[in-house]
Amino acid sequence: MPDKVYPDFAAAVADIPDGASIMLSGFAGPGTARNLIDALYRQGAKGLTLISNTPGRWQDDRIDSGVLVKEGRVAKIHAAFTASPHPSVPSPFTDLYEAGKIEAELMPQGTLAERIRAAGAGIAAFYTPTGVGTEMADGKETRVFDGREYVLETALHADYAFVRARRADRMGNLQYHRTQRNFGPVMARAAKVTIVEVDEPVVEEGAMDPDHVHTPGIFVDRVVAVPPDGIQEEPPQR
């Protein structure tokens, strides 16, 4: 069996080419694979397509997708936000977007999650009630089922997924802690290559109760344990 445990983040992202599409898990912090994003930043890939809840915020002391956006390494983003949810939250994306230097597809968050889920479920497209009668349905096929209108949305695939979890075993089985889970399980299934950073040292097979594996290892290709001096989940701001 191929060994899924990689020695460091650089090795885990080394082969990602220019123009790759990458799903980034994370919601308001938890679940964001900051170490992998940081490694990709150092690796240099550009012309990327990102699929994530937001285009990231980036402050000097925190790494997230914004660091790639700010450096002009992102060609397109698919997200539930193309403006900051709060004026107080800085986004390097906004200026580039207004200037036409980055493409974006905005969609409802549930549609984003379901499109990713569809890709990892072999479903080509689905009819959702979300967005009917809004700009989000412009140019899309709508259809009435049982008297209610729905809009057709298609699966959203990617070359890579970056996920953060609490724990992994050597086969890539994953457990998440609390709201760290968010997009992890669906992105791991939707991407061709899933790369995971985990809070804790990798454990042996058999260390997890099979009933409590959130993401089976067959969806996971590479695992790196975050070392003590790695980037830990953002602590509460005081």
Add this chain to the structure above:
Amino acid sequence: MPDKVYPDFAAAVADIPDGASIMLSGFAGPGTARNLIDALYRQGAKGLTLISNTPGRWQDDRIDSGVLVKEGRVAKIHAAFTASPHPSVPSPFTDLYEAGKIEAELMPQGTLAERIRAAGAGIAAFYTPTGVGTEMADGKETRVFDGREYVLETALHADYAFVRARRADRMGNLQYHRTQRNFGPVMARAAKVTIVEVDEPVVEEGAMDPDHVHTPGIFVDRVVAVPPDGIQEEPPQR
């Protein structure tokens, strides 16, 4: 908060009317809510629509959906089998079906699971590759996405779901044991009223790790603990 814990199976199924549609979890034994099926058999409801993997087998010593089928209490069934998977497995359904005394909709098992999942996900319909070019696609809309053909399938709803789990708390949070899980999580979300029988005595809220709840209690309406003299999961045949 309404109390979800019911004293016995009869009380939990008392209000099910003639003509109700009922999803029955269970695959090859595990997950089958045998005590609830038995209680419904005694309760007398008829003209039922069942949604389950098979139309049941029924042997004198084991209770499953076959007991309802055999008594002529089922008008229609939606299933992945309308013939026994094995000639050696008796099915009271077959004679009635051949005689035109019961209706059936046969479909691939993954389509069955996904249609139930769609109902519990607010999705009206989806395009699946399964069944394209077969009788299963007869009369259905097909469509090509990215060069591959898919068939349109719609959500499958029900009035009730009968589910068996290992453990429940007073809010209806559920944990399943191994392959007992099967259709439980998706049926609990797809039915208007979900009724669950559990192997163990009901525990207090807080007894389960939130990361390891398989079905959140908001999908569960009624819970009954299987007493020591209740019907236990089928033991291995010797």
Add this chain to the structure above:
Amino acid sequence: MTEKQPLDRQTMANRLAMEFHDGWVVNLGIGIPTLCSNFVHPDRHVIFQSENGLVNYGPLAERGEEDPNLVNAGGQYVVEMAGMAILDHADSFALIRAGYVDVTVLGAYEVAANGDFANWKVAGAKGGGIGGAMDLAVGAKNVFLALEHTTRDGKPRLLERCALPVTAVGVVKLVATNLGLFEITEQGFLLTEIAPGYTPEDVQAVSGAQLTVSPNLREFRRR
């Protein structure tokens, strides 16, 4: 004559929270809606749900007791509640679209007499922030809004039709502003409760839609 007393944000949130039934599953948006969780009804218990996969979570975490991996949809640290459960994002929005949320309370830029509302894009902007609002708006059994009655420069937010791109069509049932409480009916906005010192004419003067005044109009309830 009573002095005009516009309602503060917590009072607006409390009023909407009074409408929550026992056992309801409640989803609160960012801003004023979040304050609904501060209202504790003596004999009703509700279940808070957050679209990032949290079911039955507790109040905001006290300083020092935060779990860095336990946040609500607003990114605020919350504490666990006995009986809490976690879902992934797809399952969480499945829950929302399938109608398991009894009420969502959202903020808005505009709300219209036909039940439309707008909360994701400001005038002239290229981008927007939809987040979970469109899913909640079509999925929740009840959509309540909490918003200031006018913009900072005094323009009305209660309108005959939304000028901004809408979040959902015809879904809003109840609106609390700093000037009153409004049901949305077949006839449009029905003013049922009003801030102290205000007359219906005062409220109509800063509204962009025709208001109907309830025959049972009363002062804004605080408990």
Add this chain to the structure above:
Amino acid sequence: MTEKQPLDRQTMANRLAMEFHDGWVVNLGIGIPTLCSNFVHPDRHVIFQSENGLVNYGPLAERGEEDPNLVNAGGQYVVEMAGMAILDHADSFALIRAGYVDVTVLGAYEVAANGDFANWKVAGAKGGGIGGAMDLAVGAKNVFLALEHTTRDGKPRLLERCALPVTAVGVVKLVATNLGLFEITEQGFLLTEIAPGYTPEDVQAVSGAQLTVSPNLREFRRR
């Protein structure tokens, strides 16, 4: 001249199992395919997946060590394997449709030169048993079949076109029967290995489709 020795079921299963690559996710149907799990390759490890939500399960349970809630898709009691995981039915078929199964080995009533096969409905029956076969057939990266070369009354099962309702269209890559091993190519059935004592003419005589004989035809491999 060697006596004709048709292959037994375990030999057929073993031959297909020899094609499994290291690390492959393998799904085995009921009947002959289940026997593939008895073949242990010295330097390859595969992961068995079962459509009722089992990932990486172990061998059949010995008498007395069965868990009543741990069965494979054939309803057989199996044992746990270190690294096992459980999925619900929707997630399990999501896995299958999305292409995470590297190979499924299935039984069949008929297989055709164009890669179609039929395994869910017998002639004249009103009902059928599809189970997970249609999902596996379109979802797995490789579809292998194991079947007797003819019916009990001697009719061929390898055909130009299926007579029975098909399970999937054009998906079969490799077929093991009691008389040989067949690749399905653009030209139809390619006989690559043959049971001891049989000639290609013998096999052709009981086949309902034109066979192509591989220039490298050899005796059926047993290891």
